[in-house]
Amino acid sequence: MQLQQLLFSQGFGSRHECAGLIVQGRLRIAGATPTDPYEEVDPEGLEFELDGQPWPYREKALVMLHKPPHYECSMKPKHHPSVLSLLPGPLRVRGVQPVGRLDEDTTGLLLLTDDGALIHRWTHPKKKLPKVYEARLKHPMDEAARQRLLAGVVLDDDPAPVAATAAELPEPTLLRLTLTSGRYHQVKRMVAAVGNRVEALHRPQFGRLALPPDLTPGAWRWVDATAV
Ligand code: URA
Numbered sequence: 001m002q003l004q005q006l007l008f009s010q011g012f013g014s015r016h017e018c019a020g021l022i023v024q025g026r027l028r029i030a031g032a033t034p035t036d037p038y039e040e041v042d043p044e045g046l047e048f049e050l051d052g053q054p055w056p057y058r059e060k061a062l063v064m065l066h067k068p069p070h071y072e073c074s075m076k077p078k079h080h081p082s083v084l085s086l087l088p089g090p091l092r093v094r095g096v097q098p099v100g101r102l103d104e105d106t107t108g109l110l111l112l113t114d115d116g117a118l119i120h121r122w123t124h125p126k127k128k129l130p131k132v133y134e135a136r137l138k139h140p141m142d143e144a145a146r147q148r149l150l151a152g153v154v155l156d157d158d159p160a161p162v163a164a165t166a167a168e169l170p171e172p173t174l175l176r177l178t179l180t181s182g183r184y185h186q187v188k189r190m191v192a193a194v195g196n197r198v199e200a201l202h203r204p205q206f207g208r209l210a211l212p213p214d215l216t217p218g219a220w221r222w223v224d225a226t227a228v
Contacts (some may be wrong), residue, residue, distance in 0.1 A: 011090030
């Protein structure tokens with residue numbers, strides 16, 4: 001792959017702009033500063049630096065973000081900034097999008113990718129990818145309500161009941177719920193259906209991937225798709 005194509009594919013601007021970056025000596029690969037935009041490199045596993053910032057080559061981008069509150073997952077946010085504003089420009093240029101959505105006030109693990117097939121696969125109901133949520137509740141939850149969440153509750157937009165795969169109560173007002181479906185406001189509506197209310201919601205896990213304890217709110221990290 002030509003160096004200018006390498007930078008272009010990673011979201012650093014038009015081919016012309018990327019050629020300019022290389023000619024200006026802003027690209028470094030393995031300690032060298034190549035200045036020919038047409039020089040060929042093997043991109044597989046390549047790490048490069050642009051303006052001193054390290055960057056791995058990824059054919060498709062997949063990152064996790066520790067979503068803070070007051071950010072919207074929508075591409076056209078209405079009341080708060082988009083989660084995309086927390087990512088560096090090249091990832092936005094590549095067109096990464098959230099894999100599913102978290103509400104504006106929900107925190108936790110959000111995956112973003114420019115791989116449309118991956119988004120389709122991981123959000124498809126048939127895939128049944130488990131997502132773990134921790135809900136702080138307004139009222140203590142009793143065993144009967146926990147059992148109802150496991151048996152299935154009816155939400156207002158569909159007569160077919162939705163059930164949690166797991167529901168634990170580490171504390172009477174802390175519900176740890178595992179869902180394999182992803183309906184609109186699903187946790188909040190399931191909790192409301194058993195007469196309680198979610199006061200704060202956090203997602204510590206998506207598939208097999210757990211939010212790393214050292215990934216602070218607003219920070220992001222590259223992810224290998226096989227880890228999900
Ligand atoms: N369920 C909700 O109610 N909100 C979220 O953000 C995610 C799941």
